[in-house]
Each structure stands twice: as C-alpha cells, then as structure tokens.
Amino acid sequence: MTLAEGAAGPGSGVRGMPTWDMVAVTVRRLAPGERLDGMDGAIWALVLDGDARLETTAGAEGLHTGDAFYVDARSTYRLVALTPAEVAVGTLRAVPPLPSPLVARDFAGNNRGIAELVRICPLDPRHGQPLFAASYGGLIQAAMALVLDASARQGADPRLTELVSLLDAHPGRPWTVEGMARVAHLSRSSLGERFRRELGRSPAQVLREVRMRHARELLAGTNRPVEQIAFTVGYGSAAAFSRAFSADHGSSPQAWRSCPGPAQQPEADAAGQCGGGPDD
Numbered sequence: 001m002t003l004a005e006g007a008a009g010p011g012s013g014v015r016g017m018p019t020w021d022m023v024a025v026t027v028r029r030l031a032p033g034e035r036l037d038g039m040d041g042a043i044w045a046l047v048l049d050g051d052a053r054l055e056t057t058a059g060a061e062g063l064h065t066g067d068a069f070y071v072d073a074r075s076t077y078r079l080v081a082l083t084p085a086e087v088a089v090g091t092l093r094a095v096p097p098l099p100s101p102l103v104a105r106d107f108a109g110n111n112r113g114i115a116e117l118v119r120i121c122p123l124d125p126r127h128g129q130p131l132f133a134a135s136y137g138g139l140i141q142a143a144m145a146l147v148l149d150a151s152a153r154q155g156a157d158p159r160l161t162e163l164v165s166l167l168d169a170h171p172g173r174p175w176t177v178e179g180m181a182r183v184a185h186l187s188r189s190s191l192g193e194r195f196r197r198e199l200g201r202s203p204a205q206v207l208r209e210v211r212m213r214h215a216r217e218l219l220a221g222t223n224r225p226v227e228q229i230a231f232t233v234g235y236g237s238a239a240a241f242s243r244a245f246s247a248d249h250g251s252s253p254q255a256w257r258s259c260p261g262p263a264q265q266p267e268a269d270a271a272g273q274c275g276g277g278p279d280d
Helices: 112-120 130-152 158-169 177-183 188-199 203-221 226-232 238-249 253-258 266-270
Strands: 021-030 042-049 052-056 059-063 068-071 077-081 085-094 102-104
Touching (some): 042 112, 085 112, 102 130, 158 203, 177 203, 203 238, 203 253, 226 253
Antiparallel strands (some): 021 085, 042 085
C-alpha cells in the first residue's frame, strides 16, 4: 500500500485518496524569459506548448510540451519559459500529502482526454460549480496518482502509510505527536524525521491538513453546526477550530460556508458579499 492508497476518508476519490480540491484552471501564455511564480497555495500545471524550466529548492528540471508538475503550498518554485510557451495552471486549495515537486513526463500523451479538457475548458472559480470542480480535480488527481505509483512513491515507508491512513480515518481523535509516534512504533524524533523526508512537512502539519480537509467537506456537504464540526475534526472548542480554520483559509468557518469558499469567489469577497462573520 502506498500513502496515496492509504489516505482514505469521506469524499474519497480515486483509489481511496481524497479528491483534489481544485479551485481554478487557467491558461497562461508566457514569452521567452517570462516567469510564473509567487502564486498562493499548491499548483498543478501542464505545459500545453513550448519549453520551460522548473526551478525549486530540489534543483532545476527542463519541461517540454506535454509535461506536467505539482508543487505544494510550502515549496518555493519558479517556472521560466525558454521558448514561447502556453501553460495551463491549476490552483488547489488542499491535497493529500504528496511529494513536492512531482513531475509527470508526457502527461498529455498519456492522458489525451484530460489534456484536451484542460486546453478547451478552463475552470473559472467565479461560476461556482463545486461538483464540476470536484470532477475536474478528480480526473487530474487520478492521472497524477499513476505517477506516484510508478516512481515517487516507490519504497514508501509502511509505518507512515498506516499512520496517515489512521489520521484520515479518525481525525477527531485527540492526537499528539507522541501518540502518533507510539502508533508508528517510533520515537518522536524519528517520526518527525520520516515525515519531513517522505512528505516535506511535520506530523502536526499533516494532521492539521487532514483535519482541515474533513472540516471543509462537512461545512460544504452538511448542515452541522460549526461547534459540532469542530469536535468531529478534533478541536476542543469552536473558538480553537475557528482560529485554525481562519489561519488556513482567510475566513471563519461560517463565512466560508456561507459563501461556498471565499477563495473560489474573490470578486464577491472583495465586494463585501462574503465577509467574515461570527461563527455558529
């Protein structure tokens, strides 16, 4: 079992992995030397035409027509066009833990239907189509999961696989780093080292990401009070949950629920139509 297969939970998509939370997909045209960087959050991008170079702390990789890549929200990156280039850029609010950067060579050649969908049917966040967005994210995620299985996830740490699966299945448990270490039969320092090596983040960060994803699913898909959702995803009070959620999303849980995700409707938010209000 890989981490991709182990991270199961409500709203799970392909092979037990939660569906990618895709916000938008836009097509950008870059002149030679023009750069793409500084975007907030995780991104997935597909080079529709031309050549480019992806620069991250892990090094530089040449990209050509048909190549795709994923970079998480904590990775510093820069995409530099080497020739006139056309790049489809998808912004993601959250994804299950993945290696970053993750490059998929000849993604378009191996997934012609998805590549054409991306080219001719961009995803506009202003139209507020959550089901369409989920399907969009699920298709791209399924294709990228093959890359994980083929290369990036080879030799995945089985102890982390089982632990991440358990976190995702029971986000409401009173997890501590010490408790996670006991479950994995590791010392706290060894657990932290393995998480950083495998996932590029700490155990506490992964736990928070899992809880926030479950929280978004409950806020969007149920009428449960915010306080109940807070306890369900492992927070001791609505206030603690609201602080954590607001730090990650820029608005309170209730405001996010009222305006199907302010990140999805920036114009409405800027106009004050979806301002943050008091929680339930």
